[in-house]
Each structure stands twice: as C-alpha cells, then as structure tokens.
Amino acid sequence: xxxxxxxxxxxxFTTLFYIxxxxxxxxxxxxxxxxxxxxxxxxxxxxxxIILLTIIRLNSINTTYNKIQDGEMTNINxxxxxxxxxxxxxxxxxxGESTKFLMKTSKTxxxxxxxxxxxxxxxxxxxxxxxxxxxxxxxxxxxxxxxxYPNSDPKLIxxxxxxxxxxxxxxxxxxxxxxxxxxxxxxxxxxxxIFTGYNFLDENYKDDMKSLGISHVFAISGLHIxxxxxxxxxxxxxxxxxxxxxxxxxxxxxxxxxYVVGFPASILxxxxxxxxxxxxxxxxxxxxxxxxxxxxxxxxxILNPYNLFDAGFLFxxxxxxxxxxxxxxxxxxxxxxxxxxxxxxxIYIMLIPIQLRFFNEYSFGFLIGNTIxxxxxxxxxxxxxxxxxxxxxxxxxxxxxxxxxxKLLGYMMTTISLLHIHTHNLxxxxxxxxxxxxxxxxTIYNWHYxxxxxxxxxxxxxxxxxxxxxxxxxxxxxxxxxxxxxxxxGQGDCILVRQINESFMIDTGGSYKDDDKSGEYLVEYLxxxxxxxxxxxxxxHFDEDHSKNLIEINRSYNPVVLSRNGGNHILRxxxxxxxxxxxxxxxxxxxxxxxxxxIFHNPIxxxxxxxxxxxxxxxxxxxxxxxxxxxxxxEKNLANYNIKSDILKISHHGSKxxxxxxxxxxxxxxxxxxSVGLRNSYNHPSPETIDKxxxxxxxxxxxxxxxxxxxxxxxxxxxxxxxxxxxxxxxFIAKEQNSLISVIIILLYYKSRRIDNGFFIGxxxxx
Numbered sequence: 001x002x003x004x005x006x007x008x009x010x011x012x013f014t015t016l017f018y019i020x021x022x023x024x025x026x027x028x029x030x031x032x033x034x035x036x037x038x039x040x041x042x043x044x045x046x047x048x049x050i051i052l053l054t055i056i057r058l059n060s061i062n063t064t065y066n067k068i069q070d071g072e073m074t075n076i077n078x079x080x081x082x083x084x085x086x087x088x089x090x091x092x093x094x095x096g097e098s099t100k101f102l103m104k105t106s107k108t109x110x111x112x113x114x115x116x117x118x119x120x121x122x123x124x125x126x127x128x129x130x131x132x133x134x135x136x137x138x139x140x141x142x143x144x145x146x147x148x149y150p151n152s153d154p155k156l157i158x159x160x161x162x163x164x165x166x167x168x169x170x171x172x173x174x175x176x177x178x179x180x181x182x183x184x185x186x187x188x189x190x191x192x193x194i195f196t197g198y199n200f201l202d203e204n205y206k207d208d209m210k211s212l213g214i215s216h217v218f219a220i221s222g223l224h225i226x227x228x229x230x231x232x233x234x235x236x237x238x239x240x241x242x243x244x245x246x247x248x249x250x251x252x253x254x255x256x257x258x259y260v261v262g263f264p265a266s267i268l269x270x271x272x273x274x275x276x277x278x279x280x281x282x283x284x285x286x287x288x289x290x291x292x293x294x295x296x297x298x299x300x301x302i303l304n305p306y307n308l309f310d311a312g313f314l315f316x317x318x319x320x321x322x323x324x325x326x327x328x329x330x331x332x333x334x335x336x337x338x339x340x341x342x343x344x345x346x347i348y349i350m351l352i353p354i355q356l357r358f359f360n361e362y363s364f365g366f367l368i369g370n371t372i373x374x375x376x377x378x379x380x381x382x383x384x385x386x387x388x389x390x391x392x393x394x395x396x397x398x399x400x401x402x403x404x405x406x407k408l409l410g411y412m413m414t415t416i417s418l419l420h421i422h423t424h425n426l427x428x429x430x431x432x433x434x435x436x437x438x439x440x441x442x443t444i445y446n447w448h449y450x451x452x453x454x455x456x457x458x459x460x461x462x463x464x465x466x467x468x469x470x471x472x473x474x475x476x477x478x479x480x481x482x483x484x485x486x487x488x489x490g491q492g493d494c495i496l497v498r499q500i501n502e503s504f505m506i507d508t509g510g511s512y513k514d515d516d517k518s519g520e521y522l523v524e525y526l527x528x529x530x531x532x533x534x535x536x537x538x539x540x541h542f543d544e545d546h547s548k549n550l551i552e553i554n555r556s557y558n559p560v561v562l563s564r565n566g567g568n569h570i571l572r573x574x575x576x577x578x579x580x581x582x583x584x585x586x587x588x589x590x591x592x593x594x595x596x597x598x599i600f601h602n603p604i605x606x607x608x609x610x611x612x613x614x615x616x617x618x619x620x621x622x623x624x625x626x627x628x629x630x631x632x633x634x635e636k637n638l639a640n641y642n643i644k645s646d647i648l649k650i651s652h653h654g655s656k657x658x659x660x661x662x663x664x665x666x667x668x669x670x671x672x673x674x675s676v677g678l679r680n681s682y683n684h685p686s687p688e689t690i691d692k693x694x695x696x697x698x699x700x701x702x703x704x705x706x707x708x709x710x711x712x713x714x715x716x717x718x719x720x721x722x723x724x725x726x727x728x729x730x731x732f733i734a735k736e737q738n739s740l741i742s743v744i745i746i747l748l749y750y751k752s753r754r755i756d757n758g759f760f761i762g763x764x765x766x767x
Contacts, residue, residue, distance in 0.1 A: 003043050004294040010047045011298060014054040015305040021727045026051070050298075058305050061140055064099060068146050070123035071679065078103075079160045080113045082168065082262055086199045091144065092117070102139070103148040111169040114158035119150040125678065128488025128707035130723050131360070131428040131528040132521065134309060141306040142262075164259065171260045172196060178388055182399045187406045191384050193218045194377075197261045208413060211421050213348060213366025217377050220261050222316055225254055225270035227381045235389070247278045265300055265307055266316035272296040273320075289324040293317065311358045315351060322350045326445075344370035349441070353434035360428045360528045365421035373412060380405045427530030432736075460753050467746050475738040476500050479715050480594045482619045483735070486701075486709040487525065488723070489518045491653065491677030491684070492545035495626060496526070497617070499593040504536035505559070506615055506626050510548025519552030527556070536592065537579075539563035540628025541612040542570045551575055562590075564601060564613050584613060595619045602637050609652065610634045616645060619713045625667055627651040627658075635663035643667050647711070650674045650693075654685020654702075661692055671699050671720065678704040 010033065017025040030051060037044035078092040081100065089102045090109060101121070109115060123146050124136040139145065160166075175195050179188040189200040197220040199206075209215045216223065232250040241249075251274060258267045273292045280287035297317055300307050307313045327346055331339045348366045355362055383402040387395045429437065443450065453461065480500055487494040489509025496505050509518050526534065534557040539547050541563070553559065554577060561571065561579040568581035586601040600614035612628030625645035627635075629652040639662070648669035651658035653676040672693050676684045685702070693700050701709045707723030712734040719734035733740065 003046055004291055004298065006037070006043055006047055007050045008294050008298050008301075010050050011054050011301045011305065012308060014051050015058065015301065015308050018055065018058050018305075026055070050302075053302055054305055057302065061143075061304070061306065065123075065140065065145055068121060068123045070121070072121050073118070074121050074148075075116070075118045077114060077116050077157065079162070079165065080109045080111055080115065081165065082111060083198060085197060089147075091142075092148075098143075100142070100144045101146050101148050102144055103150065103154070105150055105154055107153040109154075109156065111172065112160040112162070112165045113156055114160055115154040116157050117148060117150055117154045118152065119148040122147040122149065122679070126707070126724055128678075128703060128723060129521075129525045130708060131357070132525055137306050137309045141304060141310050143304065167256065168260050171256075175388060178392075179384070181392060182387060182395070183403065183406075187403065190406065191380075191402075194224075194381060195261075195384070195388070196220075197264060207423075208417070209369075211363045211365045211423050212369030212373060212416070213363060214369040214374055214377065216266075216315065217374070219266070219312060220264050221266045221312075222270035222320065223378070224381060225267055225274070227378060228257070228385055229254060229274060231382055231385050235386070244282055247282075251275055251278060265310055265313035268300055269293075269296045269313075269316050269320065272299055290321075293320055293324065311354065314354045318350050318354060319347050322347050326350070341367070341371060344374075353429040353437050356426055356429045357434065358428075360524075361423040361425050363421060363423040365416075365419075368416060368419075368421070373409065373416075376405055376409050376412065380409065425527045428528040460750070464746055464750060467749065468742065471742040471745055472738055475741055479738060481712060481714045481735070481738060482594050484617070484619070484624065484711040484713070486649070486673050486675055486703060487522065488703040488708050489522055489549065489675075490516075491680045491682070492518065492549075493540070493628070493649070493653075493675045494522065494549070495649070496531075497592075497595060498529075498531065499595065501593050502535045503531050503533060504538065504592055505534060505553075506538045506617075507540055507546040507628070508537060508549035508553055510544045510546065510550075512544045516548075519549035522549050523552050523556050526553075533557070534559045537561050538584075538597070538613075538615060539567065540614070540626065541608050542567060542574060543608055543629065546628065547571075548575065550577055550579070554579065564611065600638060600641050600643070602634075602641075604631075604634050604637055614638065616643070620715060620718070622646050622711070622713050622718050624711075625649065625669070629653075629655075629658070631657050632660040632663070635660045638663070639666060645669055647671050647673060648698075650685070650689065652684075653677075653680075653682070654689040655682075656686035656688045659689045659692055661696075664692060664696055664698065669698055671701065673709055674700060674702045676702055676704045680704070 010029075013029055014026060017023075017029060030048070033047050033051075034044060037047065076094045078094045078101070080090050081093050082091040083089070084091060084102060089104045091100055092103050092115070093100045095114070103117060103119070124139045124144075126136045127134045176192055179191045179195075182188075183191060192198065193200045194217060197218070199218070201209075201218065206215070206218075209218065229250050232253060233246055236246045236249060237243075251271070254267075254271055254274070258264075258271055261267065273289075273296050276292045276295060277287055279285075300313065323343075327343055330342055330346065344367060348370070352362065380402060383398050383405065386398045387402060390398070450461070483498040485496040485498070487496050487509070490511065492509030492511065493507040494505065494509040495507060497503060509522060510516065511518055534553065537550060537553065537559040539550075539561060541547070550561070550571070559579060560582060561567070561577075562582045562584050565583040565585070567583065568579075571577045571579065571581070584599045584601065586599060588599040590597040590599075596618040598616045598618070600616065603611040605611065609629035610631055610633070612630050612634070614628060614630065615626045617624040617626065623645040624647040625643055626649045631652070635651065635658065643663075643666055645667050646669060648664075648667050648671075650672050654674045674685050674689075690700070701720075701722055703709065706725065709722045710720065710731075712719045712731065714734070714737060716737060717734050719728070719731040721728045721731040
C-alpha cells in the first residue's frame with residue numbers, strides 16, 4: 001500500500017509542477033524524494049521511474065499540442081471515431097495520425113465514416129479567467145488537440161474497415177434502436193443517456209437531476225459497471241458456467257463497453273479494480289481495496305496525466321475512497337436506514353470541494369435524490385440492461401417492468417418538484433480551501449480524541465481557534481488587500497476591483513453579436529470568486545463591448561452606474577436598464593474603501609469613443625490609468641492632466657488609431673495592459689501599437705494571450721500575475737499575506753506555550 005501511495009503522490013506532484021510551475025520544482029521534488037526514501041531503495045527507484053514516465057507522457061502530449069498552428073488551414077481525410085457528449089460535434093482522427101479533433105457541422109455522419117474536411121484549426125487554450133471551465137485540459141484529457149469549423153460541408157469519401165470502429169458504431173446503433181423500438185420517445189431518451197453517456201435530455205430534466213445530486217446516473221459512472229457486472233454474472237450463472245469463466249467474460253464485456261462509450265475515467269477506474277480483484281482471486285493473492293484504488297489512479301494518470309483535472313476522475317475516486325475507507329468506520333450494525341442515509345451523506349460531504357471547484361453550486365436535494373430516486377434508477381438500469389441483452393420477442397416482462405419503474409420515477413419527480421429544491425451558489429474552492437475543508441472533516445471525524453485533551457491543552461486549542469478567526473479580521477483592517485482584475489471578456493473591456501467591504505467594476509464587456517455569452521460567463525466568474533455585492537459600475541462609454549454585459553450583471557446584482565452626463569438615457573434606450581445613475585464630471589474624485597478614483601473627461605467630439613470618460617485609479621503607492629476607447633487626438637487633449645501612471649490600460653484594444661507616442665511617453669507606464677479578444681475580427685492589437693510599446697521598452701500583458709491579469713496591492717507589497725503565467729510564489733504571498741501572517745502568529749503562540757513536543761491526552765502524548 002505504501003509504495004503505490006508514494007507512486008500516486010509522485011504522479012500528482014510531477015503533473016502539477018510540470019503544468020503550473022517549472023522544472024526547478026520537479027528537481028527539488030526529486031531531491032526531497034531521494035532524501036526521504038534513501039533507506040527504501042525499491043520505493044525510491046519506483047518513484048523516480050514514475051516521475052520520468054510522467055514527464056515523458058506530458059512532453060509527448062505538449063509536443064503534439066505545440067505543433068498545432070492556430071488558425072492554420074488544413075485539408076485532411078479523417079475517420080469519424082465518436083461523438084462528443086452533447087451530440088453536437090464529431091470526434092475525428094486524420095488517417096495515419098494519432099491526433100484527434102472536434103468538428104462541428106450541420107451535416108450528419110456515422111461513426112466509421114471517412115470524410116474529407118477543409119477547415120481552419122482552432123487550437124484550444126486554457127481558460128482566460130481562473131476557476132472557469134478549462135477547455136484545453138478537457139480536450140487534452142481526451143487526446144483531442146483542436147476544433148474544426150468547416151465553412152463548407154465535409155465530403156463523405158468512404159467507410160473505415162477498422163473492426164473496433166465497427167463494434168462502436170454497431171453497439172451504439174443497437175442501443176439506440178433497441179430503446180427506440182421498446183419505449184416511448186421520452187423514456188428512450190432517458191435510457192439512451194444512461195447507457196451511452198450522450199446527452200439526449202432537455203435542460204430542465206438535467207437541472208432537476210443536478211439539484212438532486214444524481215447527475216452521475218447519466219455520466220456512465222462506476223455504479224453502471226457494478227450493476228452491469230452483477231447482472232451479467234447472475235445471467236451467466238443460470239447456465240451453470242464455471243465461475244472463473246463467468247468473471248472473465250464479464251470483464252471482457254465491460255472492457256468492450258468502456259471502449260464503446262469512450263473510456264470515461266469512472267468506468268476505467270471500476271474496470272481496473274474489478275480486473276485486479278478477479279486476477280488476485282484466481283491467483284489466490286491477497287488484495288486491498290485502497291491499494292487497488294491507488295493502482296487504478298496510477299494507470300489512468302500514466303495513460304494521460306490530464307485526467308487529474310477531470311471532474312469525473314476526481315468525483316469517481318473521491319466517492320470510491322469514501323465508500324471503501326470512511327463509510328465502514330461510521331456505519332452501525334443493525335441500523336440499515338441510518339447506514340443508507342449516512343452513506344449518501346458521507347459521499348456528498350466528501351465531494352463538496354470538488355463540486356464547488358468545478359460548478360460552484362450545491363443542493364441539499366442530494367439526500368432525496370440518493371435515498372429515494374437512486375434505488376429506482378438502479379432497478380431501471382438492471383431491467384433495461386436485460387432488455388438490451390435479450391431479443392425483442394421475449395423481453396416483454398423486462399420492458400414492462402422498466403416502463404413501470406420509469407413511470408414511478410416520473411411521479412416521484414413530479415412530487416419532489418413541489419418542494420422547489422434549488423441549487424445554491426458558493427465560491428469555488430481553491431486548493432488551500434479544499435485542504436482546510438478536509439482538515440476540518442478529519443478533526444470532526446477524530447473528535448473523540450479532542451475530548452480526551454486535558455484542560456490545559458483544551459484551552460490552548462480554543463485560543464488558537466479564536467486567533468484563527470479574529471487575527472485575519474484585524475489584519476484586513478490594518479493591512480487591507482485590494483485586487484484588480486483585467487477580466488478576459490473577449491473583445492471588450494472589463495476591470496474588476498475587489499476589496500473587503502465594497503467591490504466595483506470599470507466597464508463590463510459585451511458584444512455586438514446577439515448570441516454573445518460573455519455576460520453569462522462574466523457573472524459565473526464573479527460568483528466563482530465570491531463577489532456577493534457589486535456596488536458600483538463605472539462606464540467609460542456606452543459601446544456594446546464596454547457596457548452591454550450590464551444586462552446580465554443586473555440579473556444577479558443591482559449596481560449603481562456612474563458615467564458621463566446623460567448616460568442614464570442611453571442605458572434605458574439602448575439596453576432597457578434602469579439602474580440608479582450618478583453622472584460624473586471632469587476633475588471629480590471618488591473614494592471607495594482603500595481606492596481613490598479621479599475622473600478625466602475632456603471629449604473632443606460627440607462620437608462615442610472620443611466621448612469616453614478616463615479614470616485614474618490610486619491604490620496604496622500604485623496608479624492605473626483606464627482610457628476606454630479614446631483616439632490619439634483625445635490622448636493629446638489629456639497632455640495637461642496628471643496622467644503619469646504605473647499601469648496603462650491601452651486604449652481601444654490596441655487599435656492603430658490610439659496610443660500616440662507622446663501620450664505613451666507622458667504616461668510612462670511600467671506595464672501596458674491590452675484587453676482584447678482571441679482571434680478577433682478587428683486584428684487588434686495592431687502591429688503599430690505593439691511596435692510603439694516595444695520601442696519604449698514598455699512590457700505588455702494581453703487578455704487574449706495571457707488571460708485574466710491580476711494586480712494585488714497592500715500596504716506591504718504589490719504583485720502582478722496573469723492567469724496563464726506559471727505559478728508565482730511572490731504573487732501567492734502577496735495575495736495570501738494576511739492569512740500567512742495569521743498562521744505565523746498562531747504558530748508562534750503555539751511554540752510559546754511550551755508544547756512543542758505535542759498535546760497531552762491524560763498521560764499520553766500526541767506528537
């Protein structure tokens with residue numbers, strides 16, 4: 001067990017260091033590992049080999065990724081190997097290559113079709129804003145390296161002769177046809193979603209399942225494998241087949257099923273664990289569930305280290321760990337109802353950090369979903385699986401039972417809907433928050449030890465907990481931390497300023513396109529980082545790419561809007577928004593908590609860009625100039641103002657009509673920020689603007705390439721980091737400085753109490 005756990009930890013650390021840090025950290029990890037395992041040579045050799053294999057695999061993936069030229073036109077012949085989960089895109093593999101792409105087209109193809117595609121290749125990038133869905137990692141986890149959006153329909157030129165491809169196509173067609181034949185349209189969609197992992201469900205049904213905490217039923221989880229495995233075993237045992245043969249037939253069938261549905265992590269985990277158990281039983285070797293779980297994780301991460309960032313992978317392994325390790329320790333004999341409830345509750349509690357990290361929402365409906373609906377779903381899966389296995393002429397009883405169960409499920413869902421169970425939003429958990437959460441759970445789990453502490457140590461522990469609560473509050477008053485984010489909203493401007501008491505925004509982003517989703521993504525980002533109150537929105541001007549997302553913001557917040565005189569009429573006429581409005585004027589000053597704003601408004605025309613309000617933001621010893629979309633003529637009009645600033649938000653997304661050389665010299669920034677959309681049709685920023693900045697030796701950060709750009713400022717220090725930058729220890733310290741100071745003070749207090757050798761429980765010492 002110890003060696004597999006060590007190997008698993010090494011894979012996790014190596015993957016994190018490789019992707020988020022640099023090779024210095026990997027080298028340090030190797031040195032520390034060598035020191036800690038210096039007396040365990042076999043374990044050390046295994047860990048070093050696994051580090052090497054992980055690096056080789058990551059290099060292989062990233063080398064292939066780096067070869068992809070974003071926006072390059074390609075003309076390829078490819079095989080359709082699968083569909084994506086939402087049935088909206090085809091997964092295709094160019095003939096003779098190992099890479100795969102996602103292709104979206106209105107034309108219908110079947111798995112196994114060979115097609116000719118002419119399209120630009122759109123390379124996936126990591127999410128621009130922290131905590132948001134990471135599209136790059138999602139594709140790389142599935143060994144997919146880009147998107148194709150053909151302007152013309154791909155041409156069908158043949159059919160693949162691969163037997164595996166044929167098996168996938170025939171099996172998926174068989175499942176769909178079988179359910180369509182035996183069930184009504186609605187029931188068939190539910191069953192097809194359960195057994196294929198594809199999404200055939202409407203949004204309302206999916207939302208209901210999510211609020212009840214049983215979405216995993218439609219994600220091909222380990223639950224499916226256990227049910228299918230058990231059903232196959234029972235059916236084959238009716239024919240007096242040897243148990244060993246039954247076991248291997250079941251495993252082979254499950255392996256084929258895993259291939260057909262695209263090898264999701266949860267199925268592979270269950271398959272590997274079943275395989276190890278059966279092999280151990282037949283070789284008469286002892287096996288341990290936790291060891292098998294570790295081996296399954298190691299295999300999946302060696303196959304593709306990007307599995308570590310997959311929600312399904314984390315959910316599956318965390319839930320399984322809870323089932324095989326924690327649940328047996330808290331269940332009680334002869335209390336089946338209690339055990340069933342505590343089983344569901346324990347799993348849900350353990351999954352909260354993962355749930356909030358990926359989806360930043362939770363629901364108390366999980367108790368109803370997992371205690372009432374899940375058993376019905378289990379019976380539905382068993383009966384409908386038998387329907388799949390036997391001919392239509394003799395499956396009448398199982399079809400009938402499945403229909404009755406589906407009707408029962410429908411009645412139960414209707415009844416439960418009367419309770420109006422909703423999901424609730426909460427901030428996304430960072431790694432540190434997750435560690436703290438599990439430490440608290442560990443303490444509660446071992447509370448019986450805390451009760452045994454003597455009075456002196458109880459007092460020390462109580463004081464430490466009180467200090468952990470109040471010291472950060474005191475520090476936030478003495479040393480307030482302000483965070484400025486240049487949010488990646490695509491082709492638009494949005495600056496978010498966060499403080500302890502009041503948050504505000506300068507511009508909101510938006511788009512001229514009707515189908516733009518940037519407003520929804522912006523609000524999702526605000527909720528993920530815990531912005532509960534957005535008190536003010538300052539607007540530079542009223543073009544869509546600077547103000548349209550106010551519509552979405554108003555659905556979750558109701559900020560006061562500030563901009564030039566008459567802007568309230570524009571908001572009503574253009575967006576039908578009626579926020580409380582405060583007009584601003586040239587030279588006016590505002591103070592919001594620790595931040596001061598000064599208004600510059602000296603327009604040269606009524607044209608929207610050149611009627612922009614310019615804001616200068618002061619925080620501690622740092623200044624930021626935010627210029628909207630002003631032109632070079634407007635920039636010259638600001639020559640007599642105090643515009644010298646540490647950071648300059650480049651005007652008009654880096655357009656060639658802005659960023660006059662004399663203006664740049666006057667501002668003399670230490671950093672220029674360009675808020676611009678990836679692959680935008682305006683070709684912003686212009687080469688002329690970039691050349692001017694380079695000639696003046698002004699460093700540049702861009703939201704299209706660097707993602708969300710974050711500035712942290714306090715009395716003690718300032719720091720800057722873009723979301724796509726490697727990990728910065730300085731930035732981490734700057735952002736968490738009050739928390740780190742609190743920890744140091746608490747540890748010094750602990751040390752001063754002379755209990756550095758451990759707490760005492762009666763006469764027993766806990767080191």
